[in-house]
Amino acid sequence: MASIDKKEQCQICKKQFNSSELTLAAIVRPTVVDVIKKKYPNWNSNGKICKQDLDSFRRQYIKGVLETEKGELSKLDNDVIKSLTQHEIISKRPDKDKTHYSFGERLSDKIASFGGSWTFIIIFLIVLATWIAINSYVLLAKPFDPFPYILMNLILSCIAALQAPVIMMSQNRQEKKDRMRAEHDYKVNLKAELEIRHLHEKMDHLLHSQWTRLLEIQELQVELMESAKRERRNDKNEINRK
Ligand SMILES: [Zn+2]
Incomplete structure (x- = not known):
């Protein structure tokens, strides 16, 4: 035949x-x-192709697909490593910032923290008690601030008047720090969210493209096997004819 x-x-x-x-x-x-x-740029879709050539091109295609697959995986690795290093840069601690504060700002912070401590209250009480004791007993003959201690009241009101703005200054700066921290938290959260979304897309893409490629490779393998089977049958027929 x-x-x-x-x-x-x-x-x-x-x-x-x-x-x-x-x-x-x-x-x-x-x-x-x-x-x-x-x-072969002048490939004609009306022509014909022999089995050996078709099989070799099929093998070439599978080889190419497997190579791009490998390339894509290493690209994913690189992206993850890159984003990890970027992440480290973004999530630095905000309270370790090297912003330079003026002498007045640092002083107001120190005074506010000292004014809000037990040390300050105890020292203040001791000073007041000493003042009252001196003016009541020791210098009874000629006290420099006799009862009801008007000079002490003046000094106390002066201290109170100065302390209020100093505390307010310190509070303002604390508020600024808090705002910075909140902004930083927001940035880190946003970055994490974007990263997760990015990874999602990457995984979807990889899964989808890998699945279609896998199917294609399998179909091609079946075709190659069938063509090999046909060839063997033809050979057998020829031997029988001889
Ligand atoms: Zn050929």
Whole structure:
């Protein structure tokens, strides 16, 4: 039967073959056609191709797909490493900032923290008690601030009047620090959120493209196996005929 077949040309290797050994170019998988077209730009979809050439192009396509897969994985690794280093930069501690504060600002902070401590209250009480004791007993003859201690009242009201604005100054600065911390927290959260979304997209993309590629590779393998089977059957027939 094969001897009756008329001879036809394969458009890749230009050799003559029986028409049963040739495949129509129109039924070659488009992804494989892309690989062929890269090597043979004047590929004709009306022509024919021999089995050996078609199989070699199929193998080339699978090889290419596997290589791009590897490349994509290493790119993902790089992206994760890059974002990790960027993340470290963003999440620095805000209270360790090196902003320069003026002498007045530092002084108001110190006074406010000292004014709000037990040390200050105890010292203050001791000073007041000493003042009253001196003016009541020791200098009873000629006290510099006799009862009801008007000079002490004046000094006390002066201290209170000064302490209020100093505490307010310190509070303002504390508020600024808190605001900075909140902004920083927001930035870190936003970055984490974006990163997670980014990873989601990457995983979706990888899963989807890998799945379709895997299916394609499997189909191609089945085709290769079938063509090998056909070849073996043809060989057997020829041996039987002899
Ligand atoms: Zn050929």
